[in-house]
Amino acid sequence: MTSTTDPKGQAAMGLAVKAADRAHVFHSWSAQSLIDPLAIAGAGGSYFWDYDDKRYLDFSSQLVNTNIGHQHPKVVAAIQEQAAKLCTIAPGFAVDVRSVAARLIAELAPGDLNKVFFTNGGAEAVENAVRMARLHTGRHKVFAAYRSYHGATSAAINLTGDPRRWPSDNGSAGVVHFWGPHLYRSNFHATTEAEECERALAHLEQTIAYEGPQSVAAIILETVVGTAGVLVPPPGYLEGVRAICDKYGIVFILDEVMAGFGRTGRWFAADNWGVVPDLMTFAKGVNSGYVPLGGVIISERIAETFATRPYPGGLTYSGHPLACASAVATINAMRDEGIVENAAEIGETVLGPGLRELAERHPCVGEVRGLGAFWALDLVKDRETREPLVPYNASGADNRSMADLAAACKQRGLWPFVNMNRLHVVPPCTVTEAEAKEGLAILDEALSVADAHCA
Incomplete structure (x- = not known):
């Protein structure tokens, strides 16, 4: 992680990184003036962190690509x-x-x-x-x-x-x-x-x-x-x-x-x-x-x-x-290192069972599906009708419930992968049992935000 010996200096560096980004970087899939990119100071394994030393468990694998985690030596x-x-x-x-x-x-x-x-x-x-x-x-x-x-x-x-x-x-x-x-x-x-x-x-x-x-x-x-x-x-x-x-x-x-x-x-x-x-x-x-x-x-x-x-x-x-x-x-x-085998084992013994347990507790979860380190929760307003939690391709106010869910995850130190009415659970294939359970515990808390939007 970043050094904490000079937190003010680190914070200033983060602000400078963000200012340079906003001045010169054109971001993909974004309305440029409506985004606020997080300035990243470093990463390692299943985590990355910002210049305030806030650490995030990467349950997105960035764009589902850091299969061996960050900074594998x-x-x-x-x-x-x-x-x-x-x-x-x-x-x-x-x-x-x-x-x-x-x-x-x-x-x-x-x-x-x-x-x-x-x-x-x-x-x-x-x-x-x-x-x-x-x-x-x-x-x-x-x-x-x-x-x-x-x-x-x-x-x-x-x-x-x-x-x-x-x-x-x-x-x-x-x-x-x-x-x-x-x-x-x-x-x-x-x-x-x-x-x-x-x-x-x-x-x-x-x-x-x-x-x-x-x-x-x-x-x-x-x-x-x-x-x-x-x-x-x-x-x-x-x-x-x-x-x-x-x-x-x-x-x-x-x-x-x-x-x-x-x-x-x-x-x-x-x-x-x-x-x-x-x-x-x-x-x-x-x-x-x-x-x-x-x-x-x-x-x-x-x-x-x-x-x-x-x-x-x-x-x-x-x-x-x-x-x-x-x-x-x-x-x-x-x-x-048996990383492929680890993904299979974590999916079968931790992520799959853990996500199905979350579905039992949270009425917003309509379906759990996946395998390995590749899972999604299909979120709904009503389990009987299977109406999606947000409309297809929703944005702005129509997407508020999913935006609130993502924010709840980030506040608790988990970086989610959210798309339309789905919460994807896609950690690195190197994720440990302890890390997977840490992520599931955060999701358990965050899904309560989505439950509030259910029928």
Whole structure:
């Protein structure tokens, strides 16, 4: 934590950091004059803190990416060592650390996904996966679910289903949206997971039929839907999508940007169902965001398309040495320290049971869902009607109850991940039992604020 020997000096430094931010930094997804960013002095493990030495338990993992926690010493050391050896080199060269990172990622990936195209993050990974699918098939349409987020670049934001798409939706990307499975808020009038799965697959195949299968290049799905609700697919759904893709010659893309690298208690979320896509995107947890990195893991069949035909895409920083060094160190640390196994164990024995106990005590909790270190509480005004605690895409006064809940968490030293009517519980995969229980105790207190808005 920051030094407390000169608290006035620390406070002044925090004010200076915030003043510089407000003068020059343009923040994403924000009305610039309405935000008040917290000035951060440091971080370590599952916590970060401000210049007043107030410590926050990070139940957001920032943007669900610090899977190994903050400032892991082995990863910090690897970045320092690589910087002393070779800071940067163009992507056209063969570099040891880039090759090792690609090999390690390919070895973890399912099936024959053996080649890695590196990007700077998840949105670029999605952009390139879609481009590969279109070039491989010679088709142009791409199917994506309404409940989804795939990034903020041109094609990725059009693929995105949530309202962040609306201001940038130009309808020119050949995107077709469809409803994925979500039993608690079923679009198919289902009453069981089996019905939801069967009807969701029938809806998808019928939509393909009406769009023309010969025009569909790819279906892209978040293996476990992240920002749009931590939606775990029902048994058989991903296998069914795989079969539909095979039937019509459609490329199956799994977006593992948020769900990958331990978040669900497996290296990749796809491992929970034994499904092998044709392309898989990754970012975030591959190196916990210590240096920007993402990529596409490519099957042999699609890689062969570009064996003698140039792939028309690239990035100056593709496979950046510092980023790759951090990925190698992260993967090795996760293996050596059992971090993936820890996420699975914490989810099964602490977070899952603990959140279900909270649901029993708090009438605002409509549903608890998740696995590993990847959970969400669906908050409602009325459990019987399942009316969301706030309207869809609420803002301002309409969103007051969720804003009050978030404030209550922060006041008590927990940094939450709140989206629409949902409270996501997504701590680092390194979270200890004691830390998880500390977070649950704070949530228990904070949810009383939301209870006041229930029927």
